[in-house]
Amino acid sequence: MIIAVINNKGGVGKTTTTVHVGYALAQQSKRVLCVDMDGQANLLMHLFSLDTVYEMKDAMKEAKGIGEPTVLHHPAGFDVLPLSFHVLTQKQYAARIESFAKMYDVVLVDCPPSLETRTLGALDAATAVLIPTEAESLSFNGLTSLIEMAEERKLAVIGIVVTRFEKKKAAHNFYLPLIAKEFRSLFSGAVIPNSAVFPSASAMQRVGYEWNGKKASPALDEYTKLATKIGAMV
Numbered sequence: 001m002i003i004a005v006i007n008n009k010g011g012v013g014k015t016t017t018t019v020h021v022g023y024a025l026a027q028q029s030k031r032v033l034c035v036d037m038d039g040q041a042n043l044l045m046h047l048f049s050l051d052t053v054y055e056m057k058d059a060m061k062e063a064k065g066i067g068e069p070t071v072l073h074h075p076a077g078f079d080v081l082p083l084s085f086h087v088l089t090q091k092q093y094a095a096r097i098e099s100f101a102k103m104y105d106v107v108l109v110d111c112p113p114s115l116e117t118r119t120l121g122a123l124d125a126a127t128a129v130l131i132p133t134e135a136e137s138l139s140f141n142g143l144t145s146l147i148e149m150a151e152e153r154k155l156a157v158i159g160i161v162v163t164r165f166e167k168k169k170a171a172h173n174f175y176l177p178l179i180a181k182e183f184r185s186l187f188s189g190a191v192i193p194n195s196a197v198f199p200s201a202s203a204m205q206r207v208g209y210e211w212n213g214k215k216a217s218p219a220l221d222e223y224t225k226l227a228t229k230i231g232a233m234v
């Protein structure tokens with residue numbers, strides 16, 4: 001299953017969702033590939049040292065943005081395909097993802113925050129989408145067109161994932177039930193609370209689960225639940 005993690009709105013948790021669902025699926029013994037499709041290379045920066053990321057960037061610059069990507073192995077047991085520094089056509093992006101996907105149970109593609117060539121390439125390769133969103137008006141208003149686009153492409157909508165949820169925010173309490181009501185089965189049920197675990201962990205190139213150790217974390221538990229649901233589909 002190739003899952004494009006999409007939302008043309010920025011900063012809604014696409015990269016965080018890709019990393020944590022990927023990690024949790026690997027813990028559940030699935031063969032997982034996370035693809036960094038975003039020129040910002042945030043997924044790579046989340047997981048590997050800046051030196052490693054800049055070396056990859058320089059190498060790809062020398063190769064003029066084409067050439068075979070090298071899959072990186074994360075010690076937690078999943079792989080990462082860096083496409084951030086490639087300069088390819090939509091068709092070529094899709095073909096790259098599809099050819100690597102054969103070796104994995106689940107491929108999660110972290111897309112950039114716009115419907116550009118890279119995102120369209122990811123959507124061409126994808127069989128399903130995950131849509132992280134905040135429970136706020138502007139994010140809510142963009143959901144319908146994202147769902148329509150996925151449905152036109154006959155992609156399975158695994159679902160909308162509500163991120164950075166804060167119980168004390170009136171807007172969040174207004175929009176969460178609205179998302180559940182309006183989108184029904186297209187809402188995954190996952191509500192990831194706002195948690196310092198995510199920015200703290202990513203600043204140290206760690207996944208939240210590694211950073212947190214054995215301490216309780218409702219936010220990480222929600223990602224585990226979502227991963228279990230996805231794992232049952234493959």
Ligand SMILES: Nc1ncnc2c1ncn2[C@@H]1O[C@H](COP(=O)(O)OP(=O)(O)OP(=O)(O)O)[C@@H](O)[C@H]1O
Pocket residue numbers: 009010011012013014015016017038042111112113163164165192193194195196198199200202219
């Ligand atoms: N549940 C959460 N609680 C607190 N902070 C979060 C949560 N999810 C994500 N963040 C933080 O919010 C910021 C944006 O998250 P992230 O990079 O995952 O979003 P994105 O949609 O991938 O952004 P972009 O559109 O730029 O690619 C990051 O600093 C991340 O650590």
Ligand SMILES: [Mg+2]
Pocket residue numbers: 014015016038042043110111112
């Ligand atoms: Mg991102």
